Amino acid sequence: AQSVTQPDIHITVSEGASLELRCNYSYGATPYLFWYVQSPGQGLQLLLKYFSGDTLVQGIKGFEAEFKRSQSSFNLRKPSVHWSDAAEYFCAVGGFGNEKLTFGTGTRLTIIP
Amino acid sequence: GAGVSQSPRYKVAKRGQDVALRCDPISGHVSLFWYQQALGQGPEFLTYFQNEAQLDKSGLPSDRFFAERPEGSVSTLKIQRTQQEDSAVYLCASSPDRAQFFGPGTRLTVL
Numbered sequence: 394a395q396s397v398t399q400p401d402i403h404i405t406v407s408e409g410a411s412l413e414l415r416c417n418y419s420y421g422a423t424p425y426l427f428w429y430v431q432s433p434g435q436g437l438q439l440l441l442k443y444f445s446g447d448t449l450v451q452g453i454k455g456f457e458a459e460f461k462r463s464q465s466s467f468n469l470r471k472p473s474v475h476w477s478d479a480a481e482y483f484c485a486v487g488g489f490g491n492e493k494l495t496f497g498t499g500t501r502l503t504i505i506p
Numbered sequence: 507g508a509g510v511s512q513s514p515r516y517k518v519a520k521r522g523q524d525v526a527l528r529c530d531p532i533s534g535h536v537s538l539f540w541y542q543q544a545l546g547q548g549p550e551f552l553t554y555f556q557n558e559a560q561l562d563k564s565g566l567p568s569d570r571f572f573a574e575r576p577e578g579s580v581s582t583l584k585i586q587r588t589q590q591e592d593s594a595v596y597l598c599a600s601s602p603d604r605a606q607f608f609g610p611g612t613r614l615t616v617l
Binding site: 397425427429434435436437438439442444483485487492493494495496497498499 | 510537539541546547548549550551554561562565597599601604605606607608609610611
């Protein structure tokens with residue numbers, strides 16, 4: 394069975410500081426990995442995705458993520474956060490021939506001045 | 507271009523009522539998905555369509571839940587005899603290939 398673990402329920406970061414959100418997955422084959430962001434009352438916006446190839450992927454809004462197969466991880470990073478990055482972040486896993494996504498429980502990001 | 511749209515955005519139902527939630531996918535997207543998101547949780551898969559064919563309905567929690575996409579475009583998720591535990595946000599996503607693009611969701615509250 395596939396699963397995603399986001400160990401941090403809530404993270405608080407100062408504006409301008411760097412950010413790393415953790416994601417560990419379990420999947421029996423080569424995974425497809427995704428990060429989504431959800432603002433209050435909104436749907437999910439795709440930040441970035443990994444299917445194959447270069448393990449460091451760039452996304453929108455200055456985010457990047459690195460796929461590490463040996464650690465079953467796909468952590469999200471941003472060098473300098475902005476107040477507008479405050480939101481809920483979800484990591485998700487799927488795979489070839491397995492179109493449904495399995496999501497983690499999310500990490501809520503708070504930005505302080 | 508237009509994204510995925512869902513209607514209504516909010517629905518309040520009395521326990522035992524039937525509800526119908528609509529999803530308009532991005533034009534040309536072959537795949538369509540429904541997810542249920544409980545408060546404070548990540549979305550959970552309900553069902554998946556490729557064109558008009560429902561290929562996976564393993565996530566539907568009971569036979570009170572029914573989804574259709576008769577012409578391979580708009581989809582409707584129907585919940586019969588709603589229960590309080592059905593209260594959640596119902597998210598629709600469409601996909602041209604492997605990445606899924608989500609609508610704003612319908613927040614269902616069952617009283």
